Amino acid sequence: MTPPVAAHAPATPRLVRSLIGKKVIMAITGVILLLFVIAHLLGNLKVFQGAEHFNAYAEGLRTLGAPFFPRGSLLWVARVVLLVAVGAHIWAAIVVTRASWGARPVGYHALEAVETTYAARTMRWGGVIIVLYVIYHLLDFTFGRVNPSFVPGDVYHNVIASFRAWPVSAGYGVAMVVVGLHVYHGLWSAFQTLGLNRPPTVRWRRGVAGMVAGLITAGYIAIPVAVLAGVLR
Amino acid sequence: MELRSKVPSGPLAEQWERHRAEIKLVNPANKLKHRIIVVGSGLAGASAAASLAELGYNVSCFCFQDSARRAHSIAAQGGINAAKNYQNDGDSVFRLFYDTVKGGDFRAREANVYRLAQISVNIIDQCVAQGVPFAREYGGLLANRSFGGVQVSRTFYARGQTGQQLLLGAYQALSRQIGLSKVTMYPRSEMLDLVVVDGRARGIIVRDLVSGRVSAHGGDAVVLATGGYSNVYYLSTNAKGCNVTAIWRAHKRGAAFANPCFTQIHPTCIPVTGHHQAKLTLMSESLRNDGRIWVPRRKGDTRSPNEIPDDERDYYLERLYPSYGNLAPRDIASRRAKEVCDEGRGVGPGGHGVYLDFRDAIARLGREVIAERYGNLFEMYQRITAENPFAAPMRIYPAPHYTMGGLWVDYNLMTTIDGLYAIGEANYSDHGANRLGASALMQGLADGYFILPYTIGDYLAQVKLDQLDTAHPAFRRTQAEVSDRVNKLVAAGGRKSVDAFHRELGRLLWDNCGMSRAAAGLQEARDRICVLREEFWRDVYVGGTGEDFNQTLEHAGRVADFLEFAELMCHDALHREESCGCHFREEYQTPEGEAKRDDARFGYVAAWEFAGVGVAPVLHREPLEFATVHPAQRSYT
Amino acid sequence: MKVTLHVWRQAGPAAPGRFVRYDMTDVSPDMSFLEMLDVLNQQLIARREEPIAFDHDCREGICGACGMVINGRPHGPQRATTACQLHMRTFPDGAELWIEPWRARAFPLIKDLVVDRGALDRIVQAGGFITVRTGSAPEANAIPVPKRDADLAMDAAACIGCGACVAACPNASAMLFVAAKVSHLGLLPQGQPERSTRVANLVAQMDAEGFGACTNHGECMAACPKEISIDFIARLNRDYIKAAISHEG
Structure with missing residues (x-):
């Protein structure tokens, strides 16, 4: 005998409570973080214009919106938005992951991967790696705790100082590949989760995701490579 | 009654x-x-x-x-x-x-x-x-x-x-x-x-x-x-x-x-491949809209179908039924397929098959149109037979389909x-x-x-129905009978599997009460069913218990009932001394080999009343009166 | 041909399960996979051993009853094919095959390879229908449906409810099943009045059954015997978001 339907006619969709809702949160916060990553990259690339430009850009971030906004205020707004986005992204990821792990208490002898990608399968641990990387990154360039010769305000110097050590550069490189994979699957997933698949979108979703991810990885890696190659000094 | x-x-x-x-x-x-x-x-x-x-x-x-x-x-x-x-x-x-x-x-x-x-x-x-x-x-x-x-x-x-x-x-x-x-x-x-x-x-x-x-x-x-x-x-x-x-x-x-x-024997099914076969697969009759059915003119022609020229092919449905052609009704299409195979002109392993050919339709409409219409059926055929119907004709043979x-x-x-x-x-x-x-x-x-x-x-x-609950003696009695029967099946410690009995029964009916039937075969089948049924209860092995998920036990119960029912089927086929539709009695056919009805004697529905296992059932007739249509020899020529 | 099977045997939901090895000789390449199991079961019965329990019925790939994971692939390695339509010629002679049931919390095991997929029925009961009282339907041709929509609806409606999507999903998610039902009915004009309540109810029931979340691996689509596309999952998400926003707005 069939047991009665458990949730009887909850005709109101409860976006946040549902697993789909969690995915929507991940998609939206993911897109916010992606926009940050892109903006950050564009800023970073100014390093190729020389110390003066680069340091001016860093200072410019603090005086954004001046004179209307006090120094550093918009930067803090951005930081708060990012922190909330990161928090929500991770929270949703944990809930979704726990649901999925709980959904298969007895595993398979083997489950062959057919359609999925390396990027998709490494989302969870990739996310953890990215968190660790971000912590290191902040300690390196924002707080200067792990930077070999941190000079507050001289961002250009700090970057060169850090990347001159090849293990640091290599670590950054690896982290950027992980970010690229995360962005690739994340962006294409966001299209899917937000239901953006109408023609012609459906045809270029994967391509766009791949291109964005590739450019991000290449752009970020270009800096340590340039430092090690002596182009930036 | x-x-x-x-x-x-x-x-x-x-x-x-x-x-x-x-x-x-x-x-x-x-x-x-x-x-x-x-x-x-x-x-x-x-x-x-x-x-x-x-x-x-x-x-x-x-x-x-x-x-x-x-x-x-x-x-x-x-x-x-x-x-x-x-x-x-x-x-x-x-x-x-x-x-x-x-x-x-x-x-x-x-x-x-x-x-x-x-x-x-x-x-x-x-x-x-x-x-x-x-x-x-x-x-x-x-x-x-x-x-x-x-x-x-x-x-x-x-x-x-x-x-x-x-x-x-x-x-x-x-x-x-x-x-x-x-x-x-x-x-x-x-x-x-x-x-x-x-x-x-x-x-x-x-x-x-x-x-x-x-x-x-x-x-x-x-x-x-x-x-x-x-x-x-x-x-x-x-x-x-x-x-x-x-x-x-x-x-x-x-x-x-x-x-x-x-019992309807459907003309377009995929032929049997071996003794392991568990069931037969139907290919939709809609295939006959564009497919042409043929066998070689010559007996024992072993050339591959594409090597047989048109004038050595016998499109027998188109020849016999020009106005309906390949869309002749199922009973007729099945019987004619059996006939050409019995003549030794069947194709494929064992000669139990006829061709269903899309060559002309592909030439006329193009491969895309055929793929659009029948793509999934072609794929299914290819999955089962490993042959590509776009390249060579399908092989089909009739199979029991509907009752x-x-x-x-x-x-x-x-x-x-x-x-x-x-x-x-x-x-x-x-x-x-x-x-x-x-x-x-x-x-x-x-x-x-x-x-x-x-x-x-x-x-x-x-109707005025009394309130009943399942504690009523009739419920208890029937439930006890069912439990007894289940227990009897589980306890049967014979040597032969349920599946073996089912296969044997199936073969018996297919040979004697299938596409064509004759008095002698039906009588023999009826007798042999009785013997098989006795053997079943004496020598079947089910195994497992009745208290859990036991698919062999499910099957055993069903086969036990088939063994009783099959006898009635043969009895009915034997009593109906005419040919009509799917029921083709070899003794009653026109010179062209079509079914010959006998409306005067058999223009009725035969409704059988149960009289006991192994006891001849009692026939009740519901006369069929046709006030609007006039029964005639069915003609699809 | 010869094959070596490792079949998951488990007497009941509470009993411990394990793989049992069976060596088969004289397997015909023309056998279907289930016919091969039939032959094995006949051998087991002859040896007075318990046959392997597995669900099956139509053996034409349409009823959705059969389902087992064969070497890590639900319904086996052949594209767009159910286990009953899979033929032994797909495997090389001497192949070693691991056969397991669908594994998901929402599909409790009954015996051996048989699981209870009632969760999928309950999802449909929660709203996977168009409410139409017998006898109240308008003339069939009164509402034209663009061929494109009808064809797309049919693509989704082809779902046979076998559960391979859940079995294949690394997260044991039922999103493809739900997406197929939501899309089938949501694409047709007849399905519009209940479109947002339907998607809300189906998703709520899906979550209540304990399926995992979709993380867009696409394994469901690869395992689906009817090749239902994950594009329908995007459609489900869109419908769900829309329903949520329009309800709250």
Whole structure:
């Protein structure tokens, strides 16, 4: 005998409570973080214009919106938005992951991967790696705790100082590949989760995701490579 | 036993309307007090259960599958007929009625068939409203195709999965009622007996296939929608679980069984490949729209089909039936295939096959059009045979597919037991001695959606039923009998497997009560069935226990019933000394080899009353009167 | 041909399960996979051992009853094919095959390879239908449906409810099943009045059954015997978001 339907006619969709809702949160916060990553990259690339430009850009971030906004205020707004986005992204990821792990208490002898990608399968641990990387990154360039010769305000110097050590550069490189994979699957997933698949979108979703991810990885890696190659000094 | 057909008086076209106006209604408040048991969740069962629940009745619905959605109606491929005349090709209710009566070789009840044709149009409306994604034309209106045995395009279809889509429509309607708690669904539950109290059907005994628990369920009426019995042949196009048990048990409790020997052998199935074969696969009859059927002219021609030039091919259906050609009705197409194979002109391993060739259609319409029309069927064929139908013709051979016979029912679909109804393939009604393509879905849904929900009220409104619970002695007795039988099967410590008995029975029937039948063979088969049945109970091995999930035990119970039923089938085939539709008695044929009916002696429905296992059943005749159509030698030439 | 099977045997939901090895000789390449299991079961019965329980019925790839994971692939390695339609010629002679049931919390095991997929039925019961009372339907051709929509609806409606999508999903998610039902009915004009309540109810029931979340691996689509596309999952998400926003707005 069939047991009665458990949730009887909850005709109101409860976006946040549902697993789909969690995915929507991940998609939206993911897109916010992606926009940050892109903006950050564009800023970073100014390093190729020389110390003066680069340091001016860093200072410019603090005086954004001046004179209307006090120094550093918009930067803090951005930081708060990012922190909330990161928090929500991770929270949703944990809930979704726990649901999925709980959904298969007895595993398979083997489950062959057919359609999925390396990027998709490494989302969870990739996310953890990215968190660790971000912590290191902040300690390196924002707080200067792990930077070999941190000079507050001289961002250009700090970057060169850090990347001159090849293990640091290599670590950054690896982290950027992980970010690229995360962005690739994340962006294409966001299209899917937000239901953006109408023609012609459906045809270029994967391509766009791949291109964005590739450019991000290449752009970020270009800096340590340039430092090690002596182009930036 | 008395057969009262209860056909309303008056002109054919007005009978159903008049009947509906005259039958008694159950008032809405009283409907809530009735419980109706529906066994089976295919097109007929699901549509009936859903419609009854919509009316307010409480329904208990049982199926042996793990979900109502898996009933074998799901496998119907081709389509469903309706007299919509959307193609403007001269179709009408009367023409559909006429085609069906003629296709059935004048062995169906006129009034029922006319009603079926009338209702056909409502079915399409109902299914479209439920969201059945029928094929459409570019203008957004419904598309049609043609099917065997008719000259108009009246078949509605959803790719090659029409049965699936119609069943999902009914399943969804049923699911809605389950969600509303109007229907209690019992999946993985098999009906093993009928409970009759004071001559009325009041409940069933059911075995839960997971726990093995045998339980009794009471109600005010019982509806059997348990499908056909083609699996009596072991190899058939039916699902492995299809069986005769429910209707056979009802028969043993007093329901007359009508025309059991009317079994349809479908012409377009994939031939047998080896002794391991567990079932046969049907290729939709719609393939005959564009495929041409042929065999080599010469016996024992072993050349590959593409090397045989046109003038050495025998397109025998086109030769024998110029006006219908490859779209000749199923019984005829099957018999002719057997004939050419028996002549030694069959193709493929063992010579049990004929070609179904798309070469000309591909040349005429292009590969894309053929792929669009039959792509999924071609893929299925290739998966099973590893041969590509685009490159070489398909090989096909007839296989048991549908059973026109079933429980005898009156115009209200009630059997000879009061309060026991049979709908869909489980009853004998509308197809006579041969069913036309795309008519089974029509009948199942007509019975379930539009006929039974009205007619059952007529009974419930008039009858005074005592309150019963399952502690009643009749329930206890029947339940004990069922448990005993289950225990007996489990305890049987013989040497032969259930499967071996089933195969042997199937072979016996296929050889002697299949596409062509003769008195001597039928007599011999009948005797051998009795012997086999005795051997079964003496020497079968089931194993396991009755208290858990035991698929061998399920099968054993079904085979035990097939072994009793098969005898009745042969008995019926032997008694019907004429050929009609699917029932081809070698002694009765025209010089051209067509079926030769004997309306004077056999223009009736043979309804058999059970008299005991191994005892000759009692024949009751329902004379068939044709007031509107005039039975003639069926001609498709 | 010869094959070596490792079949998951488990007497009941509470009993411990394990793989049992069976060596088969004389397997015909023309056998279907289930026919091969039939032959094995006959051998087991002859040896007075308990046959392997597995669900099956139509054996034509349409009822959705059969389902087992064969070497890590639901329904085996052949594209768009159910286990009953898979033929032994797909495997090389001497192949070693691991056969397991669908594994998901929402599909409790009954015996050996048989699981209870009632969760899928309950999802449909929660709203996977168009409410239409028998007899109340308008004339079938009264509402034209563009061929494109009807065809797309049919693509989704082809779902046989076998559960391979859940079995294949690394997260044991039922999104493809739900997406197929939501899309089938949501694409047709007849399904519009209940479109947002339907998607809300189906998703709520899906979550209540304990299925995992979709993380867009696409394994469901690869395992689906009817090749139902994950594009329908995007459609489900869109419908769900829309329903949520329009309800709250």
